[in-house]
Amino acid sequence: MTRRPGTRDPKRTGAEVVIVGGGVTGLSAGFWLAREGVDVLVLEAGMVGDEASGRNGGGCSHHHSPLFAEEQRLWPLMDDLLGYPTEFRSERIRLAFSEAQMALYARAKINAEHQGFSTEILDTKEARKLVPLADENTVGGYFYHFGGHANPHRTLAGYAFAMEDHGGQLRQNTRVTGIRIQGGQVTGVETDAGFFGCDHLVIAAGPQTAHLAAMIGCDVPLAAARAEMIVTEALPLMPYGGVDGNGLYGRQTLRGNLAYGGGPHEWVETVPDRAPGKPSSPLMGGIANRLATLLPKAAHARIIRSWAGIMENTPDGRPVIDHAPGVDNVVVATLSSVGFGLSPASGRAIRDLVIERRCTFADISTFRLNRFADLEPDWRERLGWLPLR
Amino acid sequence: MLGEDGPAPGSPVDLKSVAGKPPVTSESFDLLVIGAGKAGLRAAIEAAEAGLKTVLVDENPIPYATMGEDVPRHFGQAMTGAARNRNAMMEAFVASEPLFEAAFEAGVDIRLGTACWGLYAKGAALRHLPGLVAGLSDETSASLVAPRHVIVATGRRDMGLGFPGWQLPGVMGASAARLLAEHYDGALTSGRIVILGSDTEALLTALALAKRGVKTAAVIDQAERPVASPDLIVGAEQAGIPILCRSVIREAIGSERVEGVLVGELDADGVPTGAELQIDCDGIVLAIGSVPMIDLLQAAGAACRFDPARGGHVPLVDFRGRTSLPSVYAIGDCAGIWPEKSRDATIAEQEACDAVDAILGRASERNDRPEPHAEYDLSAYRKAWLRASVIHARAEFPLCQCEDVSARDLLQLRPPRYLEWEGQMPEAHSLAALLAAGPPDPDQLKRMTRAGMGPCQGRRCREQIAALLALEADADLATVPLASYRAPVRPLPLALAASLGEVPLQGEHWDSWFGMHAQWRPFWEVKGQFTLATNDTSGEVASE
Numbered sequence A: 001m002t003r004r005p006g007t008r009d010p011k012r013t014g015a016e017v018v019i020v021g022g023g024v025t026g027l028s029a030g031f032w033l034a035r036e037g038v039d040v041l042v043l044e045a046g047m048v049g050d051e052a053s054g055r056n057g058g059g060c061s062h063h064h065s066p067l068f069a070e071e072q073r074l075w076p077l078m079d080d081l082l083g084y085p086t087e088f089r090s091e092r093i094r095l096a097f098s099e100a101q102m103a104l105y106a107r108a109k110i111n112a113e114h115q116g117f118s119t120e121i122l123d124t125k126e127a128r129k130l131v132p133l134a135d136e137n138t139v140g141g142y143f144y145h146f147g148g149h150a151n152p153h154r155t156l157a158g159y160a161f162a163m164e165d166h167g168g169q170l171r172q173n174t175r176v177t178g179i180r181i182q183g184g185q186v187t188g189v190e191t192d193a194g195f196f197g198c199d200h201l202v203i204a205a206g207p208q209t210a211h212l213a214a215m216i217g218c219d220v221p222l223a224a225a226r227a228e229m230i231v232t233e234a235l236p237l238m239p240y241g242g243v244d245g246n247g248l249y250g251r252q253t254l255r256g257n258l259a260y261g262g263g264p265h266e267w268v269e270t271v272p273d274r275a276p277g278k279p280s281s282p283l284m285g286g287i288a289n290r291l292a293t294l295l296p297k298a299a300h301a302r303i304i305r306s307w308a309g310i311m312e313n314t315p316d317g318r319p320v321i322d323h324a325p326g327v328d329n330v331v332v333a334t335l336s337s338v339g340f341g342l343s344p345a346s347g348r349a350i351r352d353l354v355i356e357r358r359c360t361f362a363d364i365s366t367f368r369l370n371r372f373a374d375l376e377p378d379w380r381e382r383l384g385w386l387p388l389r
Numbered sequence B: 001m002l003g004e005d006g007p008a009p010g011s012p013v014d015l016k017s018v019a020g021k022p023p024v025t026s027e028s029f030d031l032l033v034i035g036a037g038k039a040g041l042r043a044a045i046e047a048a049e050a051g052l053k054t055v056l057v058d059e060n061p062i063p064y065a066t067m068g069e070d071v072p073r074h075f076g077q078a079m080t081g082a083a084r085n086r087n088a089m090m091e092a093f094v095a096s097e098p099l100f101e102a103a104f105e106a107g108v109d110i111r112l113g114t115a116c117w118g119l120y121a122k123g124a125a126l127r128h129l130p131g132l133v134a135g136l137s138d139e140t141s142a143s144l145v146a147p148r149h150v151i152v153a154t155g156r157r158d159m160g161l162g163f164p165g166w167q168l169p170g171v172m173g174a175s176a177a178r179l180l181a182e183h184y185d186g187a188l189t190s191g192r193i194v195i196l197g198s199d200t201e202a203l204l205t206a207l208a209l210a211k212r213g214v215k216t217a218a219v220i221d222q223a224e225r226p227v228a229s230p231d232l233i234v235g236a237e238q239a240g241i242p243i244l245c246r247s248v249i250r251e252a253i254g255s256e257r258v259e260g261v262l263v264g265e266l267d268a269d270g271v272p273t274g275a276e277l278q279i280d281c282d283g284i285v286l287a288i289g290s291v292p293m294i295d296l297l298q299a300a301g302a303a304c305r306f307d308p309a310r311g312g313h314v315p316l317v318d319f320r321g322r323t324s325l326p327s328v329y330a331i332g333d334c335a336g337i338w339p340e341k342s343r344d345a346t347i348a349e350q351e352a353c354d355a356v357d358a359i360l361g362r363a364s365e366r367n368d369r370p371e372p373h374a375e376y377d378l379s380a381y382r383k384a385w386l387r388a389s390v391i392h393a394r395a396e397f398p399l400c401q402c403e404d405v406s407a408r409d410l411l412q413l414r415p416p417r418y419l420e421w422e423g424q425m426p427e428a429h430s431l432a433a434l435l436a437a438g439p440p441d442p443d444q445l446k447r448m449t450r451a452g453m454g455p456c457q458g459r460r461c462r463e464q465i466a467a468l469l470a471l472e473a474d475a476d477l478a479t480v481p482l483a484s485y486r487a488p489v490r491p492l493p494l495a496l497a498a499s500l501g502e503v504p505l506q507g508e509h510w511d512s513w514f515g516m517h518a519q520w521r522p523f524w525e526v527k528g529q530f531t532l533a534t535n536d537t538s539g540e541v542a543s544e
Ligand SMILES: Cc1cc2nc3c(=O)[nH]c(=O)nc-3n(C[C@H](O)[C@H](O)[C@H](O)COP(=O)(O)OP(=O)(O)OC[C@H]3O[C@@H](n4cnc5c(N)ncnc54)[C@H](O)[C@@H]3O)c2cc1C
Pocket: A020, A021, A022, A023, A024, A025, A026, A043, A044, A045, A046, A047, A048, A049, A050, A051, A052, A053, A054, A055, A056, A057, A058, A059, A060, A174, A175, A176, A177, A204, A205, A206, A207, A208, A209, A212, A227, A228, A229, A249, A261, A272, A275, A308, A309, A310, A311, A333, A334, A335, A336, A337, A338, A339, A340, A341, A342
């Protein structure tokens, strides 16, 4: 940080730290910064909750990530830290319907054990006991004593409210259209509502992150995709809401609805000046089919909504949380399609990069941008990640 | 930029993506008409007579259980047991509309009791669709069909309006009451009703129900004088229907069902004075606003706009009913409701003919349409009703019945009640503060409070919430966007949706997420540089 908190010129429009993007990543970072008295402003092009951060499955079980330990440590504390309810519930059960699924789902157990978390293997009988909506058809599953799920909308509101309670600011309907640089440093951003100065910039704009980073000559390899979910009417609560498997992710909310997703995604093109379209498709049927197998006793439940969200992926599917090369007061953050659950930790990591210039609680060197230095330039074509004709 | 980008033929395909996985459709035909009212029937007849293979679906008769949830209209449990008899209702529905006979004769494939719950159009983000796809279902099956053209003629519904006791059986929408009385062989429980609202639609409802033996004990309006066309006001008087103005409903009386209403007098500012009178009745009919039923169109992505002369949000259409979606047309009430149109069915039927002409490429007889004008200031009228009935209500009640959200919850942006959160919402995060910072957005309100997120998809609360937002923002209703609808626009059991089928490729490569090996490699196994050439993609992977 070039200046310490509290030294801002009050006549200036802007903030010490400007964050582009009011998704979970940007708002969590805003919360962690504001909590320490840093003058922070989050600029959101649309409405909070309209993009991936408000359209996801709410899963918080990312045992492959260097932020896993912090994700697991923070979630149970978030309601108290924020002062608002996130609907977080810990633990997760994953049911398998073939030996092949059973074998694949073991990886979570292995990864988590490596980090000190335990898992129970369930047989059909035990699975049915823990999951009242399940039936004979499951071959068994795993009861992971880690992870969990939270409500995306509650969580977004919690970050935003808590950030504001700590003096941070959120401006919705404000799209960043340009970035001003002077002497190798960003001095502020142009928006459709005027210029906002800053000492430090965080770009956490989801699928738009690449467009924005490109404005300062920073190449972030990203491709955006559309994915879908369905939700049913409310059913009686199961003892554990975090039940998924059979090719689906999802949960039963505390309200009782079953919210599940999975299946093919569609690669889409994004443009800098408007939010991506996100229609849902008849994929609803494929999700319903697998959900009716996962939880046969819920097969009568009626789907009341489906929706789609757009999220971005890097070529290796891992996040980028790093300083922009050559412009040292900018942090670029994309969570590469798995960013909701990690958000308490990713926001804290961004806070660290802004204030301490390095992440103090985890080794996030695998999130460095320069890992793509040798990436094939035609990576998108080669992976088949282009929109269909 | 459709067609310019995308993988070149023969280039690598992401097998986990939608590439090569179009939805499985069971039928294709020339034209799907949705809704068998006058407009839909006329369109289907014209099209079939011109040789188009035409399927006409209508969800009526609606399953009793679905009616019980106020989908798609606010039935308010006011249907008699006779409505359970599907065959009888099927017959009654057909008998109630003379155009059915012509439609059968013309060879229209008529499917009653069949709802269209989704409409999907190929577009920039649905490129794997073959074209238009529609989802249909009846009580025992569901399917996807691929029509070349779609005419949406889904009709109307009613604006909901809350007051203490509005959850009681016997509180219903005007169009629901008329449907039961006129098309379900009189399967309406109420014989003596009070109507809220005094516009042309409200008085037409009173007069139409009178023909079916339903007595209107009073028409109540918060306005200073009735807003219907003058001849109808005279007609109502002649029929002995009292119209009480500067009045509002204070409460629905009754324990199990509506037994009466308490009507309160309003002062010049629209605030209840305390003077009250009780009227006995067994039904309360909401006729505050007749609303075009655009759920299917909006969920499909058709451009819509707020037009006070057409009853609220309507699809943008040209003079032939073309929506912004290629080959999708909107006609009849769902394209706009106004007094002359409600009183003269030939207007809707002309819209039907225009749309069919467009599909057939026939020269048009007309190149414009009559521009309706609003009977009254729709924005001011709906806001005034909301102020009198909801804001000044004497007791708290759920504005969103499905999710139990009260007006106070909305004004405070309180987290939903099922969380049993006991904290206080600070003033700084109230709805007023949100509106001071930006434009009103019902979807945002929905996400924060869950209002409108239940099985009825906000059909009972969305117009009220829009009016509440407009009131709080001190803005015209036109500035409040439409809360979004989502497919399925009719509740669809998992078991039925599960039967829709899929191409084998979809099953072979199904994964919960992108199915990328590198994404799930534990961080301690990740090596420095990433290139595709060195990326290990061997073996099976399941996303976490
Ligand atoms: C269907 C679905 C299911 C998912 N399930 C899960 C799950 O179970 N668990 C999990 O951890 N993750 C899940 N994800 C992924 C997760 O939702 C995302 O990774 C995460 O929300 C990303 O958050 P973000 O803040 O980085 O980006 P976003 O949510 O995309 O937010 C970025 C914000 O930046 C704004 N913006 C863009 N450009 C500009 C600009 N120029 N100026 C100002 N603002 C701008 C956008 O409007 C947007 O609000 C899922 C995603 C989807 C779509």
